[in-house]
Structure formats: structure tokens, C-alpha cells
Amino acid sequence: MEKVENEEASWTICPECHGSGKKSRKLSKKIRLLYQIALDQFEKTKDEGTAPVRPKAHLYSCLNCSGSGLLPSAAPPIADTENYPHIAIIGGGIGGIALAVACLHRGIPFTIFERDNNFDARSQGYGLTLQQASKAIEGLGIFSLKEGVTSTRHIVHTTEGKVIGEWGIRKWVQPDTKTTSKRSNIHIARQSLRLALLEQLGGHDMVQWGHQLIDFKECKDEGIDLTFQVNGDIKSFKADMVVGADGIRSSVRKSLIGEDSTPLRYLGCIVILGICPLSALEGLTSSLLDSATVFQTANGNERIYMMPYTSDSVMWQLSFPMPEKEAKELSAQGPDALKEEACRRTQWHDPIPQILAATQAAQISGYPVYDRELLKVELLEKGGQVTLIGDAAHPMSPFKGQGANQALLDALTLARGISKGCRPLSQWRKAGLRENVLNEFESEMLERSAVKVKDSAEAAQFLHSEIVLHESDAPRGRCLKNKDT
Template sequence: MDFERLFISHPSFFETKKDSEKIIGIIGGGIAGLALAIALQKHKIRSVVFEKDESFDSRHQGYGLTMQQGGRALKTLGLSQNIAENSVSSHGHFVFDSEGYVILYWMPEEKKEREDGWTSGRNCHISRQNLRHILLDALDPDYTNVVWNSKLDHFVEKEELVELWFKDCDSEITVNALAGCDGIYSKVRKKILGDDLSYLGVFVMLGIFDNSKFSLCQDRVIQMSNGSTRVFAMPYDKTRWMWQLSFPYDYDASISLSSSGSLMLKETALELCKDFANPFLNMIEETSIDLITGYPVYDRDPLQAVLKENSLITLLGDAAHPMSPFKGQGANQALLDAVILADEIKKNENLKVAMRKYENNMIERTKNKVLGSRMGVSTLHCKEFLDTEYQLERRGFGNSNSAIELINSIRDQGIKCDDDRFLELIKSNRFVS
């Protein structure tokens, strides 16, 4: 472990200089954990992040994120400009059937760039690892340390302290409170709640590819479906895109597939999408097996009440509210968790009170996100997904006769997504959301 380096470089870090000073222990160096550390240091509150990975680069690249409500948290953390400079944007969303005919498309009204670098009406996309890197660089060593290769073994909550034990370490670490930011398989949650994950009956694959060959991939988010299997593609970084392939799958088969290796994942993806129109099939073909991952999709029921009233332990991010990826809310809510918990700790001298106030906010804020993401399993993998009226209703557009007439006209002309005429046509027929 790196505890020795921590104590050598900052020998007084755990020595409380004032009775009022606190040290918050954070389990997990993902988005929630690092964001919490930054939010705390903004309030001059010290923390230590314990991350089980050996180093920052030992983790898989991960997939892309779309910043939505989390943008507010990033602004609070002072990172909006940095994120804007290191992200890519999209302007327009297109849904196609597996033959390549458009079902619906929409383009939000373009607005001017704001002072913080964000442009209203455009989606901001950033890779998970890039966001983690920005968060890590923002940490101030006077207030925060990250201890890599620190695998939590167990913890014991005392009246006003929490003692932490780590594997390959003979002594405990004592903190004033503990934040479990250790993801969907949270060890902290397992001990304090012990509830099981729920399999949602769907498998997800992710791939990253060079988008330079695909004109349809410029500045857009695109989907294709055959009424069961669905591919969603969006910007990943400046030169690459990512695709997300999702499909209903038996639990035992999902477990087997997730452990079968990237080559089998790619072969399965190609088989499922063999009848899909280009460019979707070509996207998968062009993806290196080193950049393909896959996993069964789980969530948990939303928390109904705060954790133990007198506890110094709380949960953030996927440890608190794991959800399917179909609403893109996981990282956004994790960022909000971090800012809100830090604010409550600053406002409330009593850490137990601060944590319960945060939990009340988190539960109310995330329950519909979890349930909405769960609903996406059925609404995104059904025959109705191929119906324009269904898509209009799903997007909250209502019954737009003009949109239906336009979509039908495009189909009647035999214009598909890989047809140059399609991109020309939409320039003069913007359906604005």
C-alpha cells in the first residue's frame, strides 16, 4: 500500500490541529469520490481518498458521459471551463430502424456560448477517464490525499469516529466520518445495508472507435434498433466515438458472456447487428477488441429512508443509487451528491446531522432517475420504439403531424441514413425541440 508515502509526505495530515477540524474518509476514487474531495477542499475540509486501483491508469478507459444536471456541480467545483475545453459537443439526435430509415430526429435550438464555456442547446460529452483526470488534477494536497492500492478490508464505527482497516496493512486509519463512493459493488453498502442487486434482464456492450470514416457521426447522437437490439452512438473524445449495444438477455447467459473475453463480445455484437444498415455495422467492425467491454445491467430499488440516524457513514454515486445507463444520469447525480454532501458538512457542525440531510436530498432527487432508467429497459427494447408517434410521445413532443409527414416523406423517397441526400435534407428540415 501507499500509506507509508502518505505519512512521510504529510506527517501531520492526521494530526488534528483544532478540535473543530475534521477528516472525511472517502472509499473510492471514481467520479463521486474525487468530486467529494474537491467539494470538501472548497470548504477547507480535509479528506483522504482510498482507491483500490494500483494507479490512475490501471483502470479500463470506461465509456463516455453526457453532462446534464452534473454541469451545475462542475460549475460549483470551478471546473466548467476545464470541462468545456476537454469535451466534445453534439447538436442533434437521430433514431433509425435497422434498415436505415429515420424514425425521428430533433435538434435543440442553438444558443450562444456562455462565459463558462458551455453552449446551451448542445450536449457536452466527455470520457469518464478524462473527467476523472480533471478531478484528480484539481485536488489540493494540503487538504486531500489519494492513497492508491488501498483495498478496504473492514471498518468499525465508534461513537464519534470510524476506524478503517485495509488489506496488507497492520494498523487502522481513523477518520471523523466515512463516505462510501465505491461503486455498484460497494463494500461499504454491503456491510451497512446488505441488499442485493437486481438484474434488469438486459446486457450492454460498449466500444470505442475512430469516427473519421463516418460522416453521420459528426456532431450528432444516433441510434438504431430492430425493436429488440439497440445501438446508441455518441462522441467520446476529439477523434473517437463510442457505441453502446443493448439487448434483452437471460441472466446466466449474461454472466457467461461478460466473462468470455472481448473477441467473443465483438463476435456476438456482429451477429446481433448483422442485418443493421451501415454505418452501424461498420462501426462495430472497425472497433478494436481491446476497446470493447460488456456487462449485465443491474440496479437497486431507490432508498426509502435515510441510513442509521446516529451513523457517521453515508453513500454516494453508484454505491447509493445504482441505475441502468439508459438515462445517462449516474455520473451527473454522483457529482450533485458530492457538492450537496460537502455543503451540508460545512453548514452542520454535527456530521451525523449533515449526512442525514444530504441523504434526504439524495433520496428525493435520485429516486425518479433510478426508476426512469429502469423503465428504459422496456421502452428502448420494444417494437413500439420503431414507431414515429411512439417516439414523439416518448420525447414529450405530442402528436406532431408535420413531423410525421416529414418522416414519411423521407421514407417514401427511399432515403436512408447512409444516403448523402439525408444529411442535405435535414439541413433545410430542422425539427427543433
């Protein structure tokens, strides 16, 4: 399929793969026969022993849609209110808007609610790195990110500037060799990705801004009643399914499973973030500021990570251990205090001191780092027609860059699950959305994200220890995994 510019087309799901982006090869006659023989034998022994596992067909990328699951269309599908459930999405961040986009492509009716009054109400100016989700965004109709910056080199230094690790495509190939996005990471401002998703959705008017969720409860007949506070008034809304995409302090999660079962877990460190335009570094030249290099510097306690933010700016992330009470107090003091602390701790090799000094206080923020204990499927199963995605389901530290990636994958997987589980002959109203959609989705989501949560928590420890100074041309922490194998 020829790639179409994002703004030039609406999208609908590919009829050949039903929007999944993959098709399954038929099982060979031999494999089907062997399974049937094993099943017959198991039944003859009156179900003694272990039942044979039904073989699964191998999946391959759908050629009709180039694996995206989408095809261009003159207009988005009309919402199918007769066959599909109406989804109430709580939260207009990346995960929530991505879910709305994926529902739009499939004709699944939805309403997205956001407590902020508008797109720019809160500072959400940090950058993120698309890894596994680089392919997922194609499944959301985004085939090019105008504001995205691709990195092809990653360097680790000591505070004196000694290189103790380097990897990336540019270490292994000639500089003039053309690289592919499959072998590199895409860095983009969070708000830029959010805006690209909003454009897919049809613009800002598709979000119900200024809606603070107060409560929700299942109706006696069917569906869920939601209550919002809007400009001081109380408004009600009814939906068939509720999806909490409202972040690490999710109101939906709190109502669904409470705060006591999986409270916020402090990971022992604080993060200070800043964004600096390259134009502010007049007279400073460094190969590290070529808009294609990620670098980090550490001393076993403090660690700074710098990446391209846009083609003409960088984002830095300084982190270090600190008691929770002190981290909260420092964060509450505001950007000037955070900048002073960051500069004091990073009188290291060039261009780090210059970048921090040139960063405007208005572009600096900081916060203590938290996650939560992994959710058990059983906790969500009690939620009826309510589920969670993104940080609401599996918050994690920022040190593996996986939060946005997992939220995008959650959104696409859930929309595909609704499309599959609620087809016209599915009788989902009788069987229930939990049975037809949510149980399978939640099992996959929690299994996929669990390792990311665990690795991100471990990174909060080893990135601020002597391990980070291990000399190796590989991501930090790789040596720990090698010891375990």
C-alpha cells in the same frame, strides 16, 4: 465573475453565498405578517388542525461568483481540522474525487482511499454525458472541459436507416447559429473527467492508492476506525465520517446495511461497449460522424446508441435482452466474443457495421445491467456517521445517462451540507454529524435520484420494445409519460 482557466487558479468558497452558488431574497413584510397571523391562530386553537408551513425565500444565482459558489484564490484553503470533521472517502471514482475536491475548496479535511493501485489500473474507458451536472462541475472549479465534446443533434433510426425521430438545437435553428452549453449535452470520456477532477484535487498523490477496505466500526469515544489491506499489510485509520463512493458493489454499503435488504436487481439485458477512432473508418463519409451528433438505431429488441467520445472518435453502446446466466457467460468470454456477437446482431444501415468492424477488441467490454431497489432513509439513518453517494447509494441502468450526473450532484451537495452543518458554532460534535448533516443530505439525495433510478429501469425495458420505434421528435419513452398525464 470572469471565468478562469481550470489550471490557472485554486479556489475558495464565495463569502457572499457561502459556497452554495445561490442567495435567498428576503421575504416580504406581507408574507412574514401573514405567516405570523396564521401561526398565532394555530397556537390559539391549542394546536388543532394543521400548522402553517413556514414560507421559504426564493433563491437566485449569486452574482459575486456567477452561481458557482467559488472564487479564485492564490492557494486552496488550509484544512480546518479544529472546526470540521475529517472525512474518509472510500472510492476514487468520479463521485469520490468530486467530493474530495468540494471538501478541499471548503477547508474540510479528508482522505480519499482507492483499492486500485493507480489511476489506470482498471479499464474505465467508456464515455458519459453531462446533463444537470454541467452546472455542478463549475461548482467543482471546472469551467471548461478540454476533452469535452458538445452534441447539438440526436437522431433515431430504424435498422434500414429511416429517421423516426430527431431533436436538438440544430433541428430548430440555422446551422451557423451559435449554441450555448445550456441547450446541449457535453460528452466526455469518463477517465478524462476523472483526470480533470484529480487535477483540481492537486494530482494523483492526493489519493491513497492500493487501499482495500476491510472493515470499519464506530469508536467508543468518538469517530470511526477503518481497517485497510495495503500490499498485504493491515493498516488502520481514524475519521469522523465515512462516505462510501465505491460503486454498485460497494463494500461500505454491504457493511452498513447488508446485501440481503437491497440485493442487485438484474434488468434483463446486457450492454456491449466499444470505442472506435474515426481514423479507422477511412473512406467512409457520413453526416452522423460529425462529432456533434448522437444517434441510435433499434428494431424493438436490439438497440445501438452512438455518441461522440472525443473530437476524433465515437463510442457505441449495443444492448439487448438476454437471460442473466447467458449475459454473465458472454461477458466472461471476453472482448473477442463480445465483438463477434455485436457484429452479428447489427448488420444494419451505414455506418453501424463499418464502425463495429473497425473497433479493436481491446476497446470492447460488456456486462449484464443491474440496479438496486430504492434505498429507504431509515436504512441509512442506522449508519451513524457513515453515508453513501453515487452508485453506492442509488445504482441505475446506463440508459438515461444519469449515473455520473447524480454522483457529481451528490458530492457537491454533501460538501455544502458539511460546510453548513459544521460551522464553528454548530456544536456538531455534541449533536452528531447525522443530526447536523447526514439526515438532510440523504433525504435530498434519495428524493432527487429516485426518479432517475426509476426512469433508467423503465428505459431498460422500453428501449428494447416496440415503443422505441414510435415516430416522434422527442426522446424515446416521452410518449409513455404523455400517456400518464
